[in-house]
Amino acid sequence: MELTADQRWELIEKISGQTVRFGAYQHTLKDAIGDLTVRPSTGIPLAIAVLYGFWSIFGNFAGTLFTDGFLCKIFDEHWLPWMQSVFPGGLGNWFYAIMVDAGHIQNGLLTASDNSFEAFGVLTSGLFVPFGVVLPAIFIFYLMLAFLEDVGYMPRLAVLIDTLLHKIGLHGYAIVPTILGLGCNVPAVTSTRILETRKQRFIMMALLATFIPCGAQIGIMQDVIPGSIGFVMLYLFIGYFVFGYILSKVIPGRAPEILMDVPPYQKPMLKNTRRKVWMRTSGFLKVAVPFVLLGCLIVNILYLAGTIDWLGNVFAPLFEGWFGVPKETAGPLVAAFLRKDLAVAQLSAIHMTKYQMISSVVLISIYFPCIATFAMILKESWKALLGSLVVLFIAAFGWVGLLHLIWKLMGVA
């Protein structure tokens, strides 16, 4: 049966007459706080406070309580010495170097490592990085994210940041992949599907691969460069907006407005939160652990074969001249293909200044997505992958080169 427009309106009126009650609606305190959260003058201060609380709890839970409080002790004082004492071969043996500890030269002597960051064996650093550092960081990150989602804060944050994200060709919902990317870039790439146009999805994927460090990397950064992590994050976020703006101007296509349904604030459901945290954390471990173990194995083999030294020497003019980092950074850069957290951990074993360390961390963040993210972008679109690679190649040269220039102007490089 086909209805005319008039008949449809009549039907709508009839249904609404039977189902809708009309009257004055009195705003509740919950409504008022909901409104204030999306108004810039009151919403931005709340957003700053929420982010402050988020990172403060993240640092205290993952860093102070678990990694520094217990897990470093377990791995450095018990697991590493035990592995060093029972694993066959001993210092100098190639298989022992790959699996347990390659050692380091001190006063001309090959000396055993005294912490799991520097040992870099498959069974030492390979287990310490995912379980000792990354797991607590990822767990608390996803727990707080699930809480904010369930309470109803995330859609409000999307509304609040919509105007700003429009400047870089995106819209408010781009905050979802951005924040998910701060946990892990793999689900973040999948979530770019919530953006409407190809242009928006491409910009988002390129920015995720380039300027958004994952939770695992942030967790390691907190241990390796605790005093400079704020600067690194700020520099990457500025890059996110600068390159986003350039991409929005260069890439053809539409960046449409969105109509967003903002749900009322509500109590989080324990079952929901538990399920989300479990799904995300276990998914992360399934991806991360094999890659970290494989990363340690490959990098150790490349070290033993002399490939890393060769790469370092070949690219020394680029590393030292353009990026202002030691040529030994070649090793972590190879590891970064597999896991960026592993690569940052490896940086801690290289002797360099504070400023070189900051540049190295920024370079590792920008220069290539980890292989899991790489595969995920490829799954979404090979054109997006190629485009993202071009963007990150330009970004690595431009943004890290600029940082080196800043250090030079400050007289510290």
Add this chain to the structure above:
Amino acid sequence: MNERVDKLYVLYLLVLGLVTLGFGMADFIVTASGSEYTSAALMIPNDGFRGGWGGLVIIFAGIFYLSGLKNGREIHQLGKVVMGSMLIWVMAGSDIFGMIAESIPGGEEGWFKTAKGFLGTYAPPYAPAIFLLPFSLVVIFYVHKYHKELGT
């Protein structure tokens, strides 16, 4: 709600707003100057994150309290005051969680802190947000009274 309670509420909010604003500015200025302040009870660390961003959040809390003074019974004005308290709760909650995280691991001495070490972590000096926390809770009482009066 009677007029006396309303007047007291406005006066309380004025004082709380000014003190909060003062604490926030002190936090921000001390951190910006690159120094730290420690007395027997109060501590402002030289930390860009806690003092800088944290100080900014406390300043906003003070502004929210003061901006909620006029026409305080209008629901959005009351909402601003509640949001001011929420900012304090986030800040104080983060500080308290930091103390809890520090109070458990034993560091060099063993797996867990001794009872003395555990309790010592909770001893003063405290950050400004912790001082403001009990005073910010008074807003809950006012909201409760407000709802009771409206019968909601």
